[in-house]
């Protein structure tokens with residue numbers, strides 16, 4: 001309590017519009033009145049003037065107030081709403097009991113709480129200013145800065161630069177050790193499909209660093225503000241509790257997506273990732289141009305599509321022969337298109353596998369077909385032709401992004417049910433030669449052709465897929481393999497997402513499943529069904 005402390009009474013109208021006392025006398029009188037023992041215990045004697053007297057007394061009272069601050073009661077992860085009025089406007093947290101109340105003027109909920117419960121120190125959750133109530137004056141007290149940092153962690157460039165160089169071993173208030181950057185996320189309800197996406201993006205360095213260092217938060221959209229808030233908590237080395245809650249963020253996702261993505265209903269992690277990347281791109285000022293946002297700078301590559309109506313392709317003596325594009329026919333169309341993700345098709349689900357009715361099916365992986373990732377990637381070699389919407393198509397990669405997102409198409413809709421293809425995908429986790437897919441005759445970015453990539457995040461899905469509700473509440477385009485799932489009451493809803501993430505600082509892998517975080521051996525990654533992988537170009 002010895003550090004700089006500023007005190008000044010604040011009078012006037014509160015943001016809430018509530019009227020309150022506009023003369024200082026009652027507040028001042030109360031401030032002197034409270035601890036009756038102060039005068040008797042004051043060792044400074046009687047030889048001082050009355051102004052100093054009152055100053056010293058109030059300073060001591062303030063000290064007593066500040067000593068009542070109880071960090072163990074504080075949790076700023078909940079949505080910032082007044083516990084009485086449920087308003088989100090002008091909300092203060094009581095630093096004694098942790099509850100949220102609106103306003104600080106006379107007759108506001110915070111004011112009444114200070115009198116009724118004898119709790120006197122409050123922080124404004126928007127401005128982070130700290131006030132003593134009911135006296136209603138601001139306190140600048142450096143010993144409370146850790147509380148402000150917990151509400152809204154901030155990072156310097158120097159701190160961010162160190163994140164991938166050295167591990168920050170931290171402890172929460174209860175002494176529980178944790179590794180900054182590798183903390184669990186609360187499962188609000190069925191938001192595991194969102195949590196894995198938040199964790200994966202929080203570990204893509206250019207995305208992470210942008211969110212940690214973004215300034216002018218008042219000018220950002222609520223989605224960006226809340227995503228920044230979550231990523232900053234994930235990487236904060238001084239958490240009060242060694243986990244973070246995505247509560248506010250998932251609420252905003254529901255609002256922003258017009259309830260397409262809800263935290264109370266299971267969803268598809270890839271659909272959500274795609275939506276989040278596109279929304280972030282726009283919110284961060286992105287346009288159609290390359291490199292116009294950190295999302296495009298990180299994940300955007302370009303591919304060439306060669307398409308021809310199926311009727312014009314080369315005739316096949318046998319139906320099982322591969323389709324071939326007839327390049328002499330004028331109906332061939334060649335176009336270039338940017339991409340943020342590469343979708344990979346698994347071989348068809350074997351017929352002998354039932355529809356997932358038996359849990360044991362998933363345990364015995366030896367009977368499940370396997371395929372190599374490099375085989376799946378041949379879809380993009382420029383010569384593999386596949387049928388798509390009445391066309392024969394081939395895809396050729398032209399440029400590769402710094403970070404490649406691969407989407408392994410496991411889920412497909414069949415009537416009202418979602419089917420999951422259990423095929424095991426095999427891959428090395430280092431030095432995958434994505435560059436080999438680039439055409440060798442190109443003059444565009446020839447250095448890319450030797451590009452190799454390391455896996456940094458692997459979003460997996462364990463167990464059975466959730467099932468469609470009776471009345472899907474939004475349209476579902478089969479191309480994007482969108483999945484609309486049944487609500488929480490589905491008894492078969494035992495599928496769950498998890499994510500494996502690589503920590504560059506200690507070169508170790510971590511498994512994160514909602515609140516659960518565990519260091520793992522790299523080979524553990526292969527025990528779950530890979531669904532979305534993020535690869536990082538070596539040397540970038």
Ligand SMILES: [Zn+2]
Nearest residue numbers: 094096097119
């Ligand atoms: Zn309180």
